[in-house]
Amino acid sequence: MSLRERWNALSRPAQWAVLLPVVALVYFLPVLDPPVIATTGTDFPTAMFDVARYALVAVGLNVVVGQAGLLDLGYVGFFAVGAYVTALFTSPSSSLHKLPFLWTLPLAMVVTMIFGVILGTPTLRLRGDYLAIVTLGFGEIIRLLADNVDPLRGQRGFERVGADNAGQPLFTHATQWYWLTVTIIIAVLLLVGNLERSRVGRAWVAIREDEDVAEIMGVPTYKFKIWAFVMGAAIGGLSGALYAGKLGFVNNQSFDVVTSMLFLAAVVLGGAGNKVGVLLGAAVVAYLPMRFVQIAKYNYLIFGLALIILMIFRPQGLLGARQHLLAYGRQAYQRLIGRGDQISGDSALAPEKTGGRS
Amino acid sequence: MTATLLHTDNWIQFDVHGLAEQFWNNTVDGLAQGGIYALIALGYTLVYGVLKLINFAHSEVFIVGAFATWLTYYALGFRAGTTPQLPVFELIGFLLVAGVVAMVASGAVAVLLERVAYKPLRDRNAPRLVFLITAIGASFAIQQTLKLIFGLNQQPQIRLVQPRAVFEIFGASVTNVYLILFVAAIVLWFVTDFFVNRTRLGRGIRAVAQDPDTATLMGVNKERVIIVTFLVGGLLAGAASLFYLMKIPQGAIYNGGFLLGIKAFTAAVLGGIGNLRGALVGGLLLGLVENYGQSLFGGEWKDIVAFVVLVVVLMFRPTGILGESLGKARV
Numbered sequence: 001m002s003l004r005e006r007w008n009a010l011s012r013p014a015q016w017a018v019l020l021p022v023v024a025l026v027y028f029l030p031v032l033d034p035p036v037i038a039t040t041g042t043d044f045p046t047a048m049f050d051v052a053r054y055a056l057v058a059v060g061l062n063v064v065v066g067q068a069g070l071l072d073l074g075y076v077g078f079f080a081v082g083a084y085v086t087a088l089f090t091s092p093s094s095s096l097h098k099l100p101f102l103w104t105l106p107l108a109m110v111v112t113m114i115f116g117v118i119l120g121t122p123t124l125r126l127r128g129d130y131l132a133i134v135t136l137g138f139g140e141i142i143r144l145l146a147d148n149v150d151p152l153r154g155q156r157g158f159e160r161v162g163a164d165n166a167g168q169p170l171f172t173h174a175t176q177w178y179w180l181t182v183t184i185i186i187a188v189l190l191l192v193g194n195l196e197r198s199r200v201g202r203a204w205v206a207i208r209e210d211e212d213v214a215e216i217m218g219v220p221t222y223k224f225k226i227w228a229f230v231m232g233a234a235i236g237g238l239s240g241a242l243y244a245g246k247l248g249f250v251n252n253q254s255f256d257v258v259t260s261m262l263f264l265a266a267v268v269l270g271g272a273g274n275k276v277g278v279l280l281g282a283a284v285v286a287y288l289p290m291r292f293v294q295i296a297k298y299n300y301l302i303f304g305l306a307l308i309i310l311m312i313f314r315p316q317g318l319l320g321a322r323q324h325l326l327a328y329g330r331q332a333y334q335r336l337i338g339r340g341d342q343i344s345g346d347s348a349l350a351p352e353k354t355g356g357r358s
Numbered sequence: 359m360t361a362t363l364l365h366t367d368n369w370i371q372f373d374v375h376g377l378a379e380q381f382w383n384n385t386v387d388g389l390a391q392g393g394i395y396a397l398i399a400l401g402y403t404l405v406y407g408v409l410k411l412i413n414f415a416h417s418e419v420f421i422v423g424a425f426a427t428w429l430t431y432y433a434l435g436f437r438a439g440t441t442p443q444l445p446v447f448e449l450i451g452f453l454l455v456a457g458v459v460a461m462v463a464s465g466a467v468a469v470l471l472e473r474v475a476y477k478p479l480r481d482r483n484a485p486r487l488v489f490l491i492t493a494i495g496a497s498f499a500i501q502q503t504l505k506l507i508f509g510l511n512q513q514p515q516i517r518l519v520q521p522r523a524v525f526e527i528f529g530a531s532v533t534n535v536y537l538i539l540f541v542a543a544i545v546l547w548f549v550t551d552f553f554v555n556r557t558r559l560g561r562g563i564r565a566v567a568q569d570p571d572t573a574t575l576m577g578v579n580k581e582r583v584i585i586v587t588f589l590v591g592g593l594l595a596g597a598a599s600l601f602y603l604m605k606i607p608q609g610a611i612y613n614g615g616f617l618l619g620i621k622a623f624t625a626a627v628l629g630g631i632g633n634l635r636g637a638l639v640g641g642l643l644l645g646l647v648e649n650y651g652q653s654l655f656g657g658e659w660k661d662i663v664a665f666v667v668l669v670v671v672l673m674f675r676p677t678g679i680l681g682e683s684l685g686k687a688r689v
Contacts, residue, residue, distance in 0.1 A: 134669055312479060
């Protein structure tokens with residue numbers, strides 16, 4: 001706690017001064033290739049790109065699960081949509097008009113946002129576990145569509161995704177992909193951070209804590225839930241597009257439910273609602289199996305057991321959520337209660353009040 | 359350029375003629391498949407009725423039963439390949455042994471799951487999403503354990519009952535396997551219904567479903583009721599796995615429960631989750647719809663039909679066809 005309080009007590013420029021070296025270190029990790037951390041099975045920059053890709057997905061899913069408290073088990077669907085948009089517009093295997101790869105990133109986001117609205121409009125009237133199952137169903141529908149709709153080429157897939165007219169990919173080195181992804185993550189983090197501190201973010205927190213009360217207090221919950229869904233979808237799509245570009249190949253094999261669960265595991269493990277937490281969670285989920293190849297065979301088993309144990313002993317995740325309920329009002333709040341802004345670590349993942357079984 | 363993507367013939371094809379032709383075959387097939395859905399759906403419904411919890415790992419409870427059945431066959435000396443010609447009584451005996459083993463295995467896994475994963479959460483008053491995430495974790499863990507033990511591939515098929523047409527109905531032949539399946543599903547449903555609605559323990563289940571606190575005050579042992587609920591769900595899943603392997607002998611694969619579980623859950627929701635009658639109606643209905651859809655759109659769309667049904671039902675009638683009512687059952 002004290003570390004967090006001290007961090008919050010620092011001024012913005014001071015926080016940046018601390019953060020900059022950290023960010024620089026993150027950027028140069030693949031170049032440094034430190035001996036203990038470096039992965040043995042996979043080439044280290046590629047592994048780092050995978051970690052970054054998971055981190056981006058986790059940040060996006062965190063908006064949905066952590067911020068707004070909507071359990072989405074079909075997030076891989078959005079990831080798939082993003083990947084397929086990029087594939088359709090860049091691969092020579094598709095008959096569509098070709099676009100430069102970087103243009104497909106915003107396009108993928110727009111298309112996934114539309115998908116987010118399409119999926120969110122009917123489903124977000126549901127709550128809790130029903131919503132979870134329906135999103136799971138939607139994720140499966142998208143995967144099965146990729147299997148069965150002929151223009152999406154099923155298992156044959158799209159080749160040379162992200163290649164330009166000369167047939168060259170955007171970057172040849174994994175490190176460059178990693179840098180691009182990290183840059184995007186930082187941009188997304190800033191964006192999501194601002195969103196969190198805005199009216200939208202406060203509405204999300206209100207919905208997460210208690211949807212009925214939020215509605216009574218005048219928060220248009222349905223609208224803001226769709227907002228959360230769409231924002232999450234856009235980030236998922238972006239990550240999918242990056243993945244497609246880096247890999248250069250998209251087929252129907254990498255978008256199954258298990259992947260969805262891994263995404264969710266990253267968010268829940270790190271701490272839903274806490275941006276630093278989910279980054280950590282993503283790093284754990286993506287990095288550990290690549291570093292310790294011996295356990296790679298067991299990694300899903302370990303995740304399963306870890307989820308059970310974590311939910312029993314630390315349901316809020318490794319780093320719990322915290323929320324500035326008063327935007328820009330940190331000092332005001334400190335003056336009000338005379339100490340740091342430890343308002344509540346509650347979320348949809350915190351203990352339920354007794355007696356309120358419904 | 360865009361035109362080729364949009365104007366391809368291969369998006370979705372409607373084969374109304376095929377559906378008309380296959381209608382009765384589909385009906386028979388769908389009822390048999392629906393029987394399996396109904397048995398698994400009962401497990402979801404019972405647990406949901408009592409705990410308001412979607413036991414996401416129930417599909418793994420089922421697949422454990424399938425492996426137990428397969429192992430029993432194997433231990434009894436049956437091997438993959440030709441179906442042995444057995445005298446009827448001997449056959450029934452072997453099936454009973456396999457069924458009992460499967461039910462015990464599934465029931466044990468269900469109860470173990472409850473004790474190890476869910477009980478600590480209940481003691482801590484955890485919110486429902488935490489339960490769901492735990493269930494996902496448990497589902498993962500069981501699945502992967504099976505994968506480590508039995509490997510990635512399907513177990514070779516062992517058939518005890520050779521499918522053989524018994525009679526015809528509107529030109530659709532009904533095989534002995536389908537007949538057993540359908541009758542067994544109905545019988546087991548009646549047994550469950552009797553158990554919940556007519557016995558002392560069943561009254562406890564309904565009481566806890568209605569109001570756990572009051573039920574506890576009235577002397578119902580809540581913990582025992584919960585264990586019994588999981589146990590009954592597990593036993594039914596075990597029985598379902600026996601019939602499933604009868605219909606699909608190569609069905610013992612580590613992730614084979616997942617899709618079936620989702621569909622059974624869909625069936626439970628379709629009929630009205632928490633409602634025993636709903637599980638039966640929903641299961642049979644889903645089996646039918648799925649098979650009609652398969653004829654109409656083609657085999658590869660079968661799973662999508664089920665998911666679309668799930669989404670549509672939840673959108674327009676989240677309480678299902680018959681409503682949620684384990685707690686509101688007659689006293």
